[in-house]
Amino acid sequence: DVKVTQSSRYLVKRTGEKVFLECVQDMDHENMFWYRQDPGLGLRLIYFSYDVKMKEKGDIPEGYSVSREKKERFSLILESASTNQTSMYLCASSRQVVDEQYFGPGTRLTVT
Amino acid sequence: AQKITQTQPGMFVQEKEAVTLDCTYDTSDQSYGLFWYKQPSSGEMIFLIYQGSYDEQNATEGRYSLNFQKARKSANLVISASQLGDSAMYFCAMRSGTYKYIFGTGTRLKVLA
Numbered sequence: 265d266v267k268v269t270q271s272s273r274y275l276v277k278r279t280g281e282k283v284f285l286e287c288v289q290d291m292d293h294e295n296m297f298w299y300r301q302d303p304g305l306g307l308r309l310i311y312f313s314y315d316v317k318m319k320e321k322g323d324i325p326e327g328y329s330v331s332r333e334k335k336e337r338f339s340l341i342l343e344s345a346s347t348n349q350t351s352m353y354l355c356a357s358s359r360q361v362v363d364e365q366y367f368g369p370g371t372r373l374t375v376t
Numbered sequence: 377a378q379k380i381t382q383t384q385p386g387m388f389v390q391e392k393e394a395v396t397l398d399c400t401y402d403t404s405d406q407s408y409g410l411f412w413y414k415q416p417s418s419g420e421m422i423f424l425i426y427q428g429s430y431d432e433q434n435a436t437e438g439r440y441s442l443n444f445q446k447a448r449k450s451a452n453l454v455i456s457a458s459q460l461g462d463s464a465m466y467f468c469a470m471r472s473g474t475y476k477y478i479f480g481t482g483t484r485l486k487v488l489a
Contacts, residue, residue: 297477306380306467307479354421362471364411367421 267291268368270355276374283342285371287355295361296338298322298330301352301370313338314361345375378403378472382480389458390488396443397453397483399468405429408472410451412442415465415482424466427451458487 271286289296295314299307299322309322311330319330327349331339338357342349352372356365379402389395401410412424427435427442435442443452455462468480 299479304481306481307469309477352419356421362409364423364426365421365477366423367413370419372419 268355268357268366270353270368270371272371273369274372274374276376277342277345278376279346281342281345281375283345283373283375285340285342285353285355285373287338287340287357287368288336289338289357289366290336291357291359291366292335293357293359293366294335295358296332297356297358297365298328298338298340299354299356300324301354307354310340345373347375349373350375378405378470378476378478380468380470380478380480382468382483384483385481386484386486388486388488389455391460392457394454394456395458395485397455397466397468397485399451399453399480401449401451401468401470403470403472405472408470410442410444411469411471412440412451412453413467413469414462415467417464421467425453455485460487460489463487 268289277283297312298310301307308324312320313332329341352370354370355368358365381400408429410427414422425437425440427444439456441454465482465484467482470478
């Protein structure tokens with residue numbers, strides 16, 4: 265079975281802090297994704313990576329950056345956390361970009 | 377514009393009955409894929425079923441089937457013989473173009489004993 269893990273289930277940070285969210289998948293998938301999930305808005309794509317060191321902006325990249333130095337690991341970085349970045353963050357991976365995605369358990373981030 | 381619409385914020389169904397969750401989509405692409413995911417209270421999204429735009433047969437996976445009506449741009453999920461464990465949030469999603477994934481706002485299903 266595909267396993268996608270995220271470094272934290274719950275995280276509380278202060279405004280202005282730099283925040284790292286880590287995601288690791290163990291099935292050698294090429295593609296990895298970061299979403300944020302907000303009530304009434306569904307999931308929105310922040311960034312996508314289709315290979316090591318390669319990335320594409322999603323629908324809401326502002327205030328975020330990503331890093332993919334190794335195939336299995338995809339990190340989401342909030343350069344200077346703000347209260348409007350309080351949300352659930354979901355990482356996903358897929359073998360081919362057209363395939364179904366496998367999700368991690370999510371990180372609920374609160375910025376105070 | 378590409379869009380997924382789920383008009384039912386919440387639904388109830390009696391255990392062992394069938395239920396249909398609605399999903400309509402909009403895209404100008406000829407090639408696209410439609411997905412349904414389940415999100416239990418634990419938070420992890422679970423893939424349920426997939427339908428490709430060129431697939432002529434409706435997809436089925438166990439108790440899940442996808443009622444694909446291309447002309448109407450609808451991709452409804454049918455769950456047969458509902459179980460208490462089916463209580464969850466359900467998301468319809470569309471992959472259109474290369475990596476572009478769009479999710480609906482979800483339907484919360486509650487199965488009643």
